Amino acid sequence: MAGKITDFDLHCHSSVSDGSLAPEAVVARAAAQGVEVLALTDHDEIGGLDAARAAASAAGIAFVDGVEVSVTWRGATIHIVGLRIDPDHPALLAGLGSVRSGRLGRARRIGDELAEAGIEGTFEGALKYAANPSMVGRTHFARYLAEIGAVPDSKSAFRKYLVPGKPGYVAHEWTDLATAIGWIRAAGGRAVMAHPGRYSLSAGALEDLMNEFRAAGGEAIEVVTGSHSPDQYGLFAEIARKHDFLASRGSDFHSPGEGNADFGKLPPLVKFLTPVWHDWTV
Numbered sequence: 497m498a499g500k501i502t503d504f505d506l507h508c509h510s511s512v513s514d515g516s517l518a519p520e521a522v523v524a525r526a527a528a529q530g531v532e533v534l535a536l537t538d539h540d541e542i543g544g545l546d547a548a549r550a551a552a553s554a555a556g557i558a559f560v561d562g563v564e565v566s567v568t569w570r571g572a573t574i575h576i577v578g579l580r581i582d583p584d585h586p587a588l589l590a591g592l593g594s595v596r597s598g599r600l601g602r603a604r605r606i607g608d609e610l611a612e613a614g615i616e617g618t619f620e621g622a623l624k625y626a627a628n629p630s631m632v633g634r635t636h637f638a639r640y641l642a643e644i645g646a647v648p649d650s651k652s653a654f655r656k657y658l659v660p661g662k663p664g665y666v667a668h669e670w671t672d673l674a675t676a677i678g679w680i681r682a683a684g685g686r687a688v689m690a691h692p693g694r695y696s697l698s699a700g701a702l703e704d705l706m707n708e709f710r711a712a713g714g715e716a717i718e719v720v721t722g723s724h725s726p727d728q729y730g731l732f733a734e735i736a737r738k739h740d741f742l743a744s745r746g747s748d749f750h751s752p753g754e755g756n757a758d759f760g761k762l763p764p765l766v767k768f769l770t771p772v773w774h775d776w777t778v
């Protein structure tokens with residue numbers, strides 16, 4: 497691997513899942529903002545990879561095939577990123593299809609719940625924002641709730657609605673941890689725990705999650721991500737060191753101006769970590 501490459505961004509979204517830009521535009525933005533190696537990691541779907549890979553080649557940056565799989569662990573939603581997957585692998589494709597299949601029904605139930613809370617028409621409204629209806633999710637509801645003025649911006653929708661204990665949260669069973677890791681590894685990929693600081697787990701539960709992830713074949717965790725606070729960069733650097741995980745870095749970019757995550761803004765991984773890309777030729 498060329499030693500001078502510094503800006504690896506291994507987590508972002510396009511309109512194939514809940515990002516707002518088409519895959520080509522995501523790549524163009526990343527390249528313009530200094531990313532040198534980019535992974536597109538749409539939720540539960542690899543349909544954007546061909547277009548993104550071609551755009552990366554045209555823009556002169558390296559591209560990594562990725563995906564972010566939705567998992568249910570002890571009733572909580574956990575995300576597992578797969579990097580350098582074979583996007584044609586049948587077991588991975590079938591598995592992702594099974595995860596996606598629950599989304600439309602869940603979205604209808606979210607719409608019903610919000611209607612009970614007095615906000616009508618959100619299922620249809622969310623679908624307007626979902627370029628790929630089979631991938632409709634909470635971000636699309638959040639954008640619609642902001643559009644109609646129910647909340648000031650989409651981020652606020654995740655405080656007032658859509659989260660456990662609030663209207664519009666519908667518990668959902670995704671796939672399980674070992675199964676998701678199994679699909680990623682079967683497809684030749686490396687399994688990375690996405691934003692482990694986001695899950696609001698007790699220290700004991702986090703420790704259990706790390707151990708189960710490792711036992712099931714997980715190899716890396718995200719340390720520097722747009723979904724972590726700067727304090728969490730340090731905390732998860734220590735956890736990566738303690739558990740001997742490889743470390744990953746990625747913005748988790750979704751949309752210009754939405755949240756803080758954007759390309760080219762994150763600090764590097766601290767030197768004592770072994771990057772998830774340490775053995776890649778890019």
Ligand code: AMP
Nearest residue numbers: 514539566632633634635650651654750
């Ligand atoms: P879903 O897969 O439909 O449950 O939607 C999950 C997505 O919602 C995540 O990938 C984020 O893009 C978004 N999300 C979840 N929680 C928040 C939050 N607190 N603030 C902003 N976006 C969030």
Ligand code: MN
Nearest residue numbers: 509514635750
């Ligand atoms: Mn998302």
Ligand code: MN
Nearest residue numbers: 564575690691
């Ligand atoms: Mn995620």
Ligand code: MN
Nearest residue numbers: 507509564748
């Ligand atoms: Mn993500």
